Amino acid sequence: MKMSFPIASDDFVQAGEASSKIKRILKQIGIPSGIIRRVSIAVYESEMNIVIHASDGEITLSVSADGIDIISSDQGPGIADLELAMQEGYSTASEEVRRQGFGAGMGLPNIKKSCDQLNIESELGKGTTLTMHFNLTESEV
Amino acid sequence: MSEYFHSVRLDKSKCIGCTNCIKRCPTEAIRVRDGKAHILEERCIDCGECIRVCPEHAKYAITDTFEMLRKFKYRLAIPAPSLFGQFAGKLSDIEIIATLKMLGFDEVLEVALGADYVSMAYRKYFQRQDVLRPAISSACPALVRLIQVRFPTLIPHIIPIESPMEITAYLAKKEFAEKQNIALTEVGVFFISPCPAKVTAVRQPVASSTYVDGIISISEIYGLIIRNHSKLRHFPELLKTSRPRASSGGLRWARPGGESIGFSNNISHVQVQGIDHIIKVLEQVEMGKLRNVDFLELQACPGGCLGGPLTVENPFVARVYLNQMANDRTETAGITAEEFQGIEDSGALYFNADIKARQIMRLDEDIAKALEKVEKVENLTQSLPGLDCGACGSPTCRALAEDIVQGLANRTYCTIELRSDVRKLAERMLEFAQHLPPTMEKKTQEAKKDEDE
Incomplete structure (x- = not known):
């Protein structure tokens, strides 16, 4: 099963909707709570990254017996220094965005903590694609 | 007994099959079929939203009747703090308590006193190192059920401390039985309730057993108090023995913000009332937001417990009267460290079982089939x-x-x-x-x- 959700840049009001919709679907499938919680956090942080940094993007959910895969791809500036971006507290968000309480530099670190496998492909001036995998084997309830 | 007990019921003869209730229900637990509303038992959380919205008054909450008092040799009333805001400031707290005694209760203990204990327990809880933030208050039974049904991932955030009603029921029963030197079974404790979900909480507790034997709605006892309080002049001694013991803070638990009064400034708290707003906040918590908030005070009813479906007075008006009454009380209930320790040691203060998720959203027990169904639903x-x-x-x-x-x-x-x-x-x-x-x-x-x- 595969589903896509478009994410609009600068739309702080709608940010979180993809996460809510994905959460609802996973609950309907009967995915264990602990996994849903982690997916929900990872999707929300990805949404926020697109809203804050990129011009437009899309989040895709696919579920199979192997697990849950989330792909977040955007047409954005790309990540200049991936190692720095993975550090907690490092952020390239604008001063205005940070004053609103966003862009605390926890997005990518939180995503990494939440999923079982993370792959980041990024090209400067083109965009970033995150591929996140969540195992379904654990018995979290 | 069926798997789920529910306080909220439908009077089929009154239901005209309009769709007001199905749109308001926060767990999508109602369908109209054959021209009448049907409540889906496994989904209902007894919040009473449908009672409030039904133009035909076809939804109601079953409570116990005054008749049930006869089953016990001794009867104790434990009134919710919200009862004290119902009388337009015309009856004092002493008069309300004395009138309850005149109506046939051997002793009256305010649930506000239990709230004082719970406030102390909450403060102590936040000294622990393993608190999952934001910690969610467990006093509102509709809210606990909402989390079981729609937000099972947040169950570990619920503070595992009993509600003021439970603590008060335990205290009232124990004190009375000790004083009279009688067995606990001879004493019946009756909660005077603004809330249908409390009826369910007593008949089917989520994480413990209960000391409450019956529930009488505020709306039922309201008329009896109004009609009979003037007879108090024949019982002057009742007024002397009806001093309230709870603090101003305990009384204020009935209104929004009441649960958070006891916290010092270093405990950050967010207060939300009304199920629609609560759902939005809980969605955010599920996404990992609000981690910097220590305490979430959530009350399913707008106006807090004063807005419960079984109350009489408008919640915003009742709040004024309740505040006036609370202003005349002391700020602390004078509960000693030994008294608190006693309750803590008794085990009555904490949940003695885990809260379980209610998997209502799952479309099929088999994940592969559920996946297929999700796709069909989407299309x-x-x-x-x-x-x-x-x-x-x-x-x-x-x-x-x-x-x-x-x-x-x-x-x-x-x-x-x-x-x-x-x-x-x-x-x-x-x-x-x-x-x-x-x-x-x-x-x-x-x-x-x-x-x-």
């Missing part, structure tokens, strides 16, 4: 009109799609689609009428000619 939802009108008897187009996939509804239930089908049929008929078969055309033309002449 069906896309093909339905998306007006969420409720005329089909399901609350939204998506809910109808789910019902269809689960075999509980039929696509023809959609009246909008039916209308468009009728239109297409009418267009077909018109087309048929305009194009006669070639064998008929000439005859018709001749007939028309005759008519014209």
